Amino acid sequence: MVRVAVAMAVGGTALVLAACSGxxxxxxxxxxxxxxxxxxxxxxxxxxxxxGAGPINAATPxxxxxxxxxxxxxxxxxxxxxxxNTTTDATVLFKEAYGGRIQVLHILGSGGRISQIHGVxxxxxxxxxxxxxMSFAETRTDPSSCRIGTNLxxxxxxxxxxxxxxxxxxxxxxxxxxxxxxxxxGSALADGMLQRIIWTPPS
Numbered sequence: 001m002v003r004v005a006v007a008m009a010v011g012g013t014a015l016v017l018a019a020c021s022g023x024x025x026x027x028x029x030x031x032x033x034x035x036x037x038x039x040x041x042x043x044x045x046x047x048x049x050x051x052g053a054g055p056i057n058a059a060t061p062x063x064x065x066x067x068x069x070x071x072x073x074x075x076x077x078x079x080x081x082x083x084x085n086t087t088t089d090a091t092v093l094f095k096e097a098y099g100g101r102i103q104v105l106h107i108l109g110s111g112g113r114i115s116q117i118h119g120v121x122x123x124x125x126x127x128x129x130x131x132x133x134m135s136f137a138e139t140r141t142d143p144s145s146c147r148i149g150t151n152l153x154x155x156x157x158x159x160x161x162x163x164x165x166x167x168x169x170x171x172x173x174x175x176x177x178x179x180x181x182x183x184x185x186g187s188a189l190a191d192g193m194l195q196r197i198i199w200t201p202p203s
Contacts, residue, residue, distance in 0.1 A: 045095055045104055045123040048197050050164035053105055053117040053124075058201040062109030064091060074104070081106055081118070084153040090118075097123075119197035126197040127163035136171050136192040146171075148183050155179045157192055168198040 046054030079092040093105040106118040146159035161167040171192035177184040
């Protein structure tokens, strides 16, 4: 097991986990169209859906051995992450690719059960094709599904994926919007960057 230290999200500054970039989106145009069909590519490691993250789901025990049994070729370690109201330890899932060791998922749990899975690299896509590094406009997220974050996630937008109600998207903003206590609008909202795709077990 490898322990990895990362910075917390404070004042709208998102956790720096892996290099991710995406083109700046055009003017925000919300859409409720169906999610695009998932197609695995060399740049996509797995998809987070309502059921889980790739083969990892609510039936997978929260234990490195059980997680790795579902994800051959990956390795695990420990990481400390900032949630909205606290910091916590999580299991980090790594993949060796492109000459480096990429953090793919942060997995939280207790009592042998997984409580959250965070997709933290642009090599992971969400239920509606969202990818960390995309702009808010590119993800076509509905602003009415969003609220503004507090405490460690101050100034971040916390939204629902339009394709899965148990998948949350977190967006960071630049400039004054990064410290706002209300959801930005216009180009400030459209240019927000997707930082995390967070799965919780369906209720």
